[in-house]
Amino acid sequence: MGWTDEQKSAIEKSGSNILVAAAAGSGKTAVLVERIIQKIINQGIDIDKLLVVTFTNAAAVEMRERILDALYKKIDENPDDENLKRQIILLPRANICTIHAFCLEVIKNNFFEIDLSSNFRIAAEEEIELLKQEVLDDLFENYYEEEDKDFIQLIDTYAGYKGDENLKDIVLKIYNFIQSSPYPRKWLHEKVELFNENNNHETDFGKTIWGEIILNEFSDRIQDGINNLKIIYNKLIRFDELEKAINIIKNDIECLEDLKQKTKISWDATFESAYSFELVRWSDDKKISSDLKEEAKKVRSAIKEKINKTVNDIMLYNSEEAFKDIFLMYDILVKLEKVINEFESEFLKRKKEKNIIDFGDIEHYALKILVQEKDGEFVPTEVAKRYQNKFVEIAIDEYQDSNRVQEEILTKVSKGNNIYMVGDVKQSIYKFRQACPDLFLEKYDKYSLERK
Ligand SMILES: Nc1ncnc2c1ncn2[C@@H]1O[C@H](COP(=O)(O)OP(=O)(O)OP(=O)(O)O)[C@@H](O)[C@H]1O
Ligand SMILES: [Mg+2]
Missing domain, CATH: 1.20.120 (Four Helix Bundle (Hemerythrin (Met), subunit A))
Structure with a gap:
């Protein structure tokens, strides 16, 4: 195939993280596959030293097929190349998979790190929803029994004509929402603290x-x-x-x-x-x-x-009244945060008792294995460092479909300069700017492909 100049540089460039942002059908996946083949042929890198992730099973299967096809084509051209033939043997155990499958592999190989039993099963969504409701009902019941003051204040604030259903709804919605953050508790805490205006009281x-x-x-x-x-x-x-x-x-x-x-x-x-x-x-x-x-x-x-x-x-309100309102709001939010965190702990405990995990847990557990908090920073664990040493490159197709948790996982198994992201031009760049504005064009090289 005759590659365009831009495609060529996107195939060959290395030494930094790379974002290839281009239109549909412009050859993004083709470039990614060719890049892998080039790494094997020119740099002697084995296929199982690469992490190649996609977002759907179908895409993962297709990726594997395209790599296999490309390998066979090269073998046709060089029938005596033993290195190429060996890649065919390595291919089945190479990490060419959905990000979910990769996370499951991380969990299955390291379940002992997170106090999870090895024979966990992934629960169906209905089962999980029922369990959530049950945990929430029990939690509320407990608060009522203990006449928890903070809780009563929350009920006074949020309860509506449907009794405490309103508050339950809020807790669940926020819990569900924050799961899209790599570190839900930290994220929630930071957002609640935005309402902590006590230090600004004297100002306008x-x-x-x-x-x-x-x-x-x-x-x-x-x-x-x-x-x-x-x-x-x-x-x-x-x-x-x-x-x-x-x-x-x-x-x-x-x-x-x-x-x-x-x-x-x-x-x-x-x-x-x-x-x-x-x-x-x-x-x-x-x-x-x-x-x-x-x-x-x-x-x-x-x-x-x-x-x-x-x-x-x-x-x-005028300034003074507005401040009063914010103080009140902050007070309530601190209490709400506490309830959400308690719900999270209790829900997790129940899932462990039942030996189940839910879909979202897959990513969060993987992250827990890969990251530890040290002096307020989230740094790679020994397990993550092993993956860092293993993977020469981490390639992501359809980057625009990734979420922040997944991005954090891939970042933590990367050495910092070997992520290769390929995605749709508009969505990828927009997302990319949002995810790491300070890294844009600094730690990353960007390519766009144009088919002549
Ligand atoms: N330089 C080129 N010359 C000829 N054909 C090309 C070239 N680059 C890519 N193609 C072909 O264009 C088609 C689309 O390529 P590919 O699937 O890699 O695009 P894509 O950008 O990944 O598309 P999508 O947006 O669907 O993911 C493929 O058949 C591929 O072989
Ligand atoms: Mg593609």
Whole structure:
């Protein structure tokens, strides 16, 4: 096959992590397969020293077939090459698999590291959902019996007409959500701590991250209004006889500019202006009738309504009240975090008693085997280091389908400069930027492929 120059460099380049981001059908998988073959032929690397992961079983099977085909093709060209023939023998035990299968291998070879019995089974989703509910019911029952004060406060806050179902729902939803993070507890704790504004108490609420978000949102909505007014203004000024309307719209724009300016000053300045905000009454020359005039009237009253609605939606309190609200919220969230963590511990315990693991556990257990916390950092374990030494390269096809837990797993079995990621151009780069913005183009080389 005649490779393009870009494909060639994506096949040959080494020494850093590489992201190959290219369009569908541009030859991404073909490049990945060729790269593997080249490693075998040119660098004498055995196929079982590579970790090649995909995200579906079908893709894993196809990958294996494509590598096997490529090997046979090379053997046809060099029938006496013993090294190539040996790869055919090694292939069945090579790590060309889904990331799930790799995680299961990590667990099965190291189950003793995580206090799991070797004959665990993966439970069906329905069984897991039932168990979750059971654990949650028992946990709540326990809190009621102990008259746990924190818990009662949570119930007071979240219980609705369905009794405590609301709170149960919240606990489950958050528990499920945080499983997509490599370190769920740490993640949750960090997010809860974002509400810990005790140290900022003396400052204006606009200086907190929440105040800033709200002020920016308010400012954006005001700017939308200004933009709409400017459009109608530019239409009006072509008609001298509409002078009255022109002046009113001009005045409206100034008022909104003024209000927007307040969001740059402080929360309380914005709050006060927002509440006393008003646009002058519409008055015009009744003798002149014009569609444009009617349009202007409509535009400004829509804006007036939108600003008022925004004030009622997001500018509810002055700075002091807003702080009080955040303190209260933080207090509640700390308690909620505690319940979620207790649920997690209890759920895990029950699964261990039953000798089952759920689908999400596969990745989290693998990560537990590969990572340990040291001085607040998550560093590779001895097991992870063994994998680091084993794998010359870690290749990932369809990188855009990976989640953060999987990414962390692959990162931890890598030496730091030998991950080869291949994915769809738009989704991969977007995801990549999100995952490690500081690494982008620094530790990574990026290629895009273009078929001529
Ligand atoms: N330089 C090339 N010259 C000729 N054919 C090529 C070249 N590069 C790739 N192809 C062919 O293009 C087809 C698509 O390639 P491939 O499956 O590797 O693309 P892909 O980017 O992985 O696609 P997908 O987005 O579906 O994963 C294959 O048949 C492959 O052999
Ligand atoms: Mg492909």
